[in-house]
Amino acid sequence: MASCKPSATPVDTNAKLSASNDIPFxxxxxxxxxxxxxxxxxxxxxxxxxxxxxxxxxMHNLMVKHMNALKRIIRYLQGTLDHGLHFYPSSTSTLVSYTEADWGECPDTHRSTSCYYVFLGDNLISWSSKRQATLSKSSAEAEYRDNPVQHQCTKHIEMDIHFVSEKVERGEVRVHHVPSRYQVADIFTKGLPLILFEDFRASLSVRRPPVSTVGADSSHN
Known part of the structure; x- marks a missing residue:
């Protein structure tokens, strides 16, 4: 795998992986x-x-296609070894959470892949991508199940909805619609075209380190 050509993204834009129709690894x-x-x-x-x-x-039902997908991640990392998560001084300490769910897209179970990520000021401090444990009957239900603020506090979707509504009415939580082209959370739920993936990756502050001037200064000594 060390000689493989680097990949531009860790996953392609095809349908999600499934457990069937391939050669066992x-x-x-x-x-x-x-x-x-x-x-x-x-x-x-x-x-x-x-x-x-x-x-x-x-992990317990491996196919050759799964190993090929894993190799793609390694090739992607090979080409982005100089990338990392960066933190910067921020003029604000506002806590902002984003959520997303791709309703019922798992080809084996029709469960949703959901995610959240949280910024403190300008810095990403928490994130998660996971398949939901239960089947959601609608996209709205999938989104509510995905909410990291309230989901652990309640057991049923009806209570989830009332919880969020109450927080919004009190002004404790503000909910905004985010257009698809700015929905950075998509990077946690699906494969994306290269340009969009790189744009969203930069929005998460995963990037190359700042250019150092040490070498240039020492060359004059």
């Missing part, structure tokens, strides 16, 4: 070891969170 230990290492890497590379989450769904 003959080295599950290798796959699980690599997938486990990639899980740790998501703590510093939110741009691969969605892809890694998808691959971890097939």
């Amino acid at each position: 003959d080295d599950p230990t290798l796959y699980r070891s690599l997938a486990g290492a990639l899980q740790y890497l998501t703590f510093a590379r939110p741009d691969i969170s969605y892809t890694v989450q998808q691959l971890c769904l097939f």
